[in-house]
Amino acid sequence: MDRDQQFSLDLREPASSENSWLSGLRLNRPVVFLDLETTGLDTRNDRIVQIALIRVNTDRTIVSWSGLVDPGMPIPPEATAVHGIHDGMVKGKPVFGDIAGEILDFIRDSDLAGFNIARFDLPMLQSELSRCGKSFTLQNTSVLDAQVIFHKMEPRNLEAAYRFYCNKHLEKAHDAAVDVRATLEIFNSQLSRYSALPQDVPSLHAFCNETPENFVTPDRRFYWRNGEAVIAFGKYRSKPLKWILKIDPDYLQWMRHGEFSDETKAMIENAFKGRFPEKNRREGLD
Numbered sequence: 233m234d235r236d237q238q239f240s241l242d243l244r245e246p247a248s249s250e251n252s253w254l255s256g257l258r259l260n261r262p263v264v265f266l267d268l269e270t271t272g273l274d275t276r277n278d279r280i281v282q283i284a285l286i287r288v289n290t291d292r293t294i295v296s297w298s299g300l301v302d303p304g305m306p307i308p309p310e311a312t313a314v315h316g317i318h319d320g321m322v323k324g325k326p327v328f329g330d331i332a333g334e335i336l337d338f339i340r341d342s343d344l345a346g347f348n349i350a351r352f353d354l355p356m357l358q359s360e361l362s363r364c365g366k367s368f369t370l371q372n373t374s375v376l377d378a379q380v381i382f383h384k385m386e387p388r389n390l391e392a393a394y395r396f397y398c399n400k401h402l403e404k405a406h407d408a409a410v411d412v413r414a415t416l417e418i419f420n421s422q423l424s425r426y427s428a429l430p431q432d433v434p435s436l437h438a439f440c441n442e443t444p445e446n447f448v449t450p451d452r453r454f455y456w457r458n459g460e461a462v463i464a465f466g467k468y469r470s471k472p473l474k475w476i477l478k479i480d481p482d483y484l485q486w487m488r489h490g491e492f493s494d495e496t497k498a499m500i501e502n503a504f505k506g507r508f509p510e511k512n513r514r515e516g517l518d
Contacts, residue, residue: 252292253288253292253294254288254292255292259288259290259292260290261290261341261342261343262287262288262289262290262341262342262343263287263288263342263343263344263345263376264285264286264287264288264338264339264342264343264344264345265285265286265287265288265344265345265346266283266284266285266339266344266345266346266349266353266354266357267283267284267346267347267353268280268282268283268284268352268353268356268357269281269282269283269311269315269317270303270311270356271303271305271306271307271308271311272308272310272311272446272455272457273352273446273455273464274455274462274464274469274470275352275355275356275359276355276359276469276470277470278356279301279303279304279305279328279360280301280303280328280356280357280360281300281301281303281307281311281315281317281322282298282299282300282301282315282317283298283299283301283331283335284296284297284298285297285298285335285338285339287338287339287342297334297338299325299326299331300317300321300322300325301322301325301326301327301328301331302322302323302324302325302326302327303322303327303328304327304328306319306458307319307322308456308457308458308459309458309459309511310445310446310455310456310457310458310459310511311446313445314445314446328360328363328364329363329364332360332361332364332366333366335357335361336361336366336368342373343373343374343375343376344370344373344374344375344376345375345376345377345378346376346377346378347377347378347379348377348379349375349376349377349379350375350377350380354370354375390402390405390411390414390415390418391405393418394414394417394418397417397418397421397422397425398414398417398418398421402414447464448461448496448499448509449493449495449496449499450493450495451492451493451495451496452464453465453487453492453493453496454473454496454499454509456511457472459510459511460472460473460474460508461473461499461508461509463476466483467483468480468483473499473500473503473508473509474503474508477503477504481504484500484503484504487500488500488501488504
């Protein structure tokens with residue numbers, strides 16, 4: 233394989249006074265930023281279809297490395313709808329095992345960073361490396377997650393929203409009369425600020441209650457794979473709803489009466505009646 237035709241290795245980008253990368257952070261060794269696109273959300277059974285790495289060196293120069301990967305399995309249409317990568321695009325690209333050594337060389341002796349990296353990208357990368365017999369440990373490696381920083385530093389409560397949208401401090405927060413008035417003001421500001429928001433109530437309802445593209449129901453207990461509902465947790469993780477119903481209906485009965493969303497319970501109830509969800513169809517889930 234000619235790596236230069238398969239992967240893009242950018243030349244070192246020098247640091248500059250205008251853009252000194254991670255200038256507010258003391259670096260004793262490089263930090264590699266990682267992002268993956270995959271065939272799905274199951275970090276144990278799904279596969280990588282694209283990988284991108286940027287290494288910030290201790291002198292603040294950066295080097296990037298990226299490319300498409302043949303996952304060795306069909307890319308589900310639900311995944312393509314998210315990242316735009318389809319089977320034709322990865323045909324002839326290297327399989328993960330062909331580039332695993334280069335990835336390890338790129339991240340060796342570096343700390344790691346990303347957005348939701350600890351919960352998704354790193355477990356996915358570790359699974360891929362393990363499948364091709366490569367050892368990869370996070371021992372003595374710092375993991376920096378921009379999503380965690382975002383959530384911790386930018387609170388998502390009423391007071392924060394009032395400051396952001398109305399540029400005012402919320403006095404007597406948690407008094408219901410004060411809070412409801414603040415909510416009205418926030419909502420009014422949102423309608424003025426975001427011209428792309430729907431302008432009628434039913435459409436805005438759909439916007440506010442939208443299920444994420446990859447998930448079947450709002451509680452994210454099932455996700456789409458090849459148009460089928462697949463469970464995302466527990467002992468049957470990554471197994472289709474139809475398969476679970478056939479093998480262990482009692483498990484679904486437990487879910488049906490457990491602490492799950494009404495949408496998930498309705499989906500399971502319909503499954504017992506022989507009606508299963510289909511991608512882009514919501515009949516029977518209301």
